[in-house]
Amino acid sequence: MNIRLLTAADAEVYRELRLEGLQTNPEAFGSSFEEEKDISLESFASRIEGEGTFTIGAFNQGDLLGVATLVQANKVKLKHKASIFAVYVSPKKRGLGIGKQLMVEVINQAKTLVDVEQINLTVVSSNESAKGLYTSLGFRVFGTERNALKIGQQYFDEDYMVLYF
DSSP: OEEEEOOGGGHHHHHHHHHHHHHHOGGGOSSOHHHHTTOOHHHHHHHHTOTTEEEEEEEETTEEEEEEEEEEOOSGGGTTEEEEEEEEEOGGGTTSSHHHHHHHHHHHHHHHSTTOOEEEEEEETTOHHHHHHHHHTTOEEEEEEEEEEEETTEEEEEEEEEEEO
């Protein structure tokens, strides 16, 4: 397993995995497959290499199996915070510790950023495996938003979690 920062050269495999995630686990993302399926490869490359944005990928023999994105806030009053978004591991490779490896790398990346003192994330309240992973890494729930996401006629609550360091 090779865990590393994605670059614009990874845009195509990132796009494929992102679209897979949006279709497989739509409740795990604020975006939808319909909104992102026609986004250009160049836009995905820009997203990967945006200022203050770090997308970590887990590769096995060239295949991208999982990702996690860290974004540092850029406003003066918020620079002490970073947020984790779009954590996803392909279902065929879940249960192998890839998510934990990605999260550990994202946390380590955050600790190298000047001013960052905490990491925030949201997770669907019913996603016990993800919440268990985040809790094992030191994240704590500090609030829950009812009906945070709506897919068709179904609502999903989200827990807000934070890790201080």
